[in-house]
Amino acid sequence: MHTNCELCQMTDEKAIWSNEKLRVIAVNDAAFPGYIRVIWKAHVAEMTDLDENERSLLSKVLFIVESTMRSTMKPDKINLAQFGNMVPHLHWHIIARYRDDSHFPESIWGIKQRDNNPETLLERAQLAEVMQAHLCQELQQAKL
């Protein structure tokens, strides 16, 4: 554990599920209710720092997140990203994107395109709660 790495700590995260290798959290971002982060517990930087079994485990989790997000939140697009430029500790962003969201078609780190409709956002925040509950179940049942 690196004491100066914020992803080595578990601070005020909303935990969805974890096992001995990784943890899945709901990201608290008001503009993007369907936003999940998958964090590898060990302090490694890249996918190719993992062995094949570890990569396969992480991929399975990513696809369970994507699949659950699609079925519960019906987004227009899923965005997947592994950057780690600011925090070089392996983590993935999985984000439900909608054509009318504040940044679409830009990435969520790009330039804002419009304001979110508050009612739409509220509906999606409720869907996100449903998604998170399903996700916990799906990951539990997958016996990873």
Place this chain on the structure above:
Amino acid sequence: MHTNCELCQMTDEKAIWSNEKLRVIAVNDAAFPGYIRVIWKAHVAEMTDLDENERSLLSKVLFIVESTMRSTMKPDKINLAQFGNMVPHLHWHIIARYRDDSHFPESIWGIKQRDNNPETLLERAQLAEVMQAHLCQELQQAKL
């Protein structure tokens, strides 16, 4: 094939390798010499539109790209992204990032942070040529 989808066509791409399912190209971006795109040939939008074998094939290719990029170009970080907000045809960006590149630590689609040093950029463009040649060999030998 969707005639209005730019990724269903092969335009002025620099092809590295392809098989019946996907193609690997070098992206022509002067600011980011180590930039590879992996494009699924069929017009699908998401990873979870693929079956397990197809996902596994695509993942293998991504990790061969990452691994070859790391060994030949020694980047400070690898960036992986699958967005498709503008072109909803499954494709992955794999980008070699350096602490002194024009956008670091922002994503390459974020706000520019500084000018690239022209000499450094030239050196990296030469490394990228080496990377591309190795990548072709690695993918060929992997018998995917």
